[in-house]
Amino acid sequence: MLTDTFALKGTICYSISPQELSITPNSYLICSQGKCAGIFPVLPEKYRGIPCTDYKDDLIIPGLTDLHVHAPQYTFRASGMDLELLDWLNTYAFPQEARYENLEFARSAYSIFAEDMKKSPNTRACIFGTLHVPATELLMELMDKTGLKTMIGKVNMDRNGSPILQETSAEASAQATVTWIEDTLNRFENTMPILTPRFTPACTDQLMAKLSQIQKKYHLPMQSHLSENFGEIEWVKELCPSTHFYGEAYHQFQLFGGDCPTIMAHCVHSSEEELALMKKQGVYVAHCPQSNTNLSSGIAPARHYLEAGLHVGLGSDIAGGTSLSILRAMADAIQVSKLYWRLVDSSAKPLTLEEAFYLGTEGGGSFFGKVGSFREGYEFDAVILNSSTIPTPLSLSPKDRLERLVYLSDDRNITGKYVSGRKIL
Numbered sequence: 001m002l003t004d005t006f007a008l009k010g011t012i013c014y015s016i017s018p019q020e021l022s023i024t025p026n027s028y029l030i031c032s033q034g035k036c037a038g039i040f041p042v043l044p045e046k047y048r049g050i051p052c053t054d055y056k057d058d059l060i061i062p063g064l065t066d067l068h069v070h071a072p073q074y075t076f077r078a079s080g081m082d083l084e085l086l087d088w089l090n091t092y093a094f095p096q097e098a099r100y101e102n103l104e105f106a107r108s109a110y111s112i113f114a115e116d117m118k119k120s121p122n123t124r125a126c127i128f129g130t131l132h133v134p135a136t137e138l139l140m141e142l143m144d145k146t147g148l149k150t151m152i153g154k155v156n157m158d159r160n161g162s163p164i165l166q167e168t169s170a171e172a173s174a175q176a177t178v179t180w181i182e183d184t185l186n187r188f189e190n191t192m193p194i195l196t197p198r199f200t201p202a203c204t205d206q207l208m209a210k211l212s213q214i215q216k217k218y219h220l221p222m223q224s225h226l227s228e229n230f231g232e233i234e235w236v237k238e239l240c241p242s243t244h245f246y247g248e249a250y251h252q253f254q255l256f257g258g259d260c261p262t263i264m265a266h267c268v269h270s271s272e273e274e275l276a277l278m279k280k281q282g283v284y285v286a287h288c289p290q291s292n293t294n295l296s297s298g299i300a301p302a303r304h305y306l307e308a309g310l311h312v313g314l315g316s317d318i319a320g321g322t323s324l325s326i327l328r329a330m331a332d333a334i335q336v337s338k339l340y341w342r343l344v345d346s347s348a349k350p351l352t353l354e355e356a357f358y359l360g361t362e363g364g365g366s367f368f369g370k371v372g373s374f375r376e377g378y379e380f381d382a383v384i385l386n387s388s389t390i391p392t393p394l395s396l397s398p399k400d401r402l403e404r405l406v407y408l409s410d411d412r413n414i415t416g417k418y419v420s421g422r423k424i425l
């Protein structure tokens with residue numbers, strides 16, 4: 001009898017390319033030692049007798065990856081949505097993030113975030129904390145316990161915050177970062193640190209240079225923001241007069257992909273030059289359509305990025321965005337791409353359901369390795385979706401059922417969830 005091997009039965013659905021879905025009703029998905037080991041219409045002889053859970057008509061899809069989310073902002077999501085980025089940061093985000101100095105507050109807020117993330121259809125996430133080391137370590141502990149796989153960053157910011165949310169010097173910020181990395185690098189089963197300079201306006205050149213050295217020493221991945229909003233982009237031009245485009249403000253410190261995997265959130269207004277450098281450096285775009293709409297930042301041409309061969313995934317960008325669900329982010333990505341096509345560029349065809357599904361699964365998941373697909377050898381991250389809250393007398397195809405779940409589902413539609421073969425819901 002095979003140990004550490006089991007099967008899930010149901011309608012199995014995953015991307016075989018950005019343009020094509022594989023959908024197999026009534027089939028067995030095998031997990032062996034935490035990895036996908038094939039999809040079969042009939043259980044093969046060698047798997048006879050393994051434990052099998054029959055999810056009947058439910059859809060089984062790969063776990064989703066939220067490539068960009070701010071955990072401390074979950075408390076005030078859907079507040080201040082009439083503001084644009086820089087005013088919203090100063091009025092809402094920065095004063096609220098300052099509260100994570102207080103560990104008791106952090107525990108109550110982060111416990112709610114962790115619980116809701118666990119109940120969502122996401123299995124992986126790249127998460128911003130705050131500049132505070134104790135609160136960020138607490139967030140890592142809480143997220144580790146959920147069983148979700150996460151990368152979490154202590155935020156660096158040594159300028160243009162406010163007296164209450166700004167580190168006292170580049171040196172102090174770098175020191176705190178090293179302390180935090182040493183504390184957490186090998187401490188958790190499911191959670192690891194990711195370097196997190198907030199964005200160029202919040203980090204001095206001295207700090208960026210120090211973070212670059214720290215990154216080389218510890219080989220950490222990195223996450224930040226790029227070309228999100230017109231006011232922000234103008235500001236970076238003033239702060240970095242020697243650069244030709246925003247991305248160079250990171251690249252001049254070797255903090256722009258290359259050896260260390262890097263995510264840049266938004267890229268709404270990236271120039272062709274910036275995109276070419278991102279492609280060369282393998283930088284990931286975290287496309288955050290709901291946030292870009294709420295903060296009136298604009299529409300990132302995600303389909304263009306995908307076709308140009310960039311790595312693209314989806315982000316909730318809580319609390320620029322309001323919904324944690326990456327299924328919702330898929331629908332938002334499709335909808336904004338239609339407005340872009342109709343109103344901005346009539347040659348930019350909208351994203352299809354297939355493409356949006358790819359972005360939320362393998363597109364972002366690949367930042368974690370072999371993640372976001374049911375191909376053999378991939379991490380066994382699976383979400384089981386039911387249609388209990390959206391009954392219809394119609395007899396729908398599996399693809400139509402998937403599309404309805406993308407547009408209409410919430411946490412009540414999640415029957416179960418597995419991460420690297422471990423059942424967490």
Ligand code: GUN
Nearest residue numbers: 070093198199225317320
């Ligand atoms: N740029 C710098 N910080 C932030 C943030 O917290 N949210 C968003 N959307 N953009 C940012």
Ligand code: FE
Nearest residue numbers: 070225265317
């Ligand atoms: Fe963000």
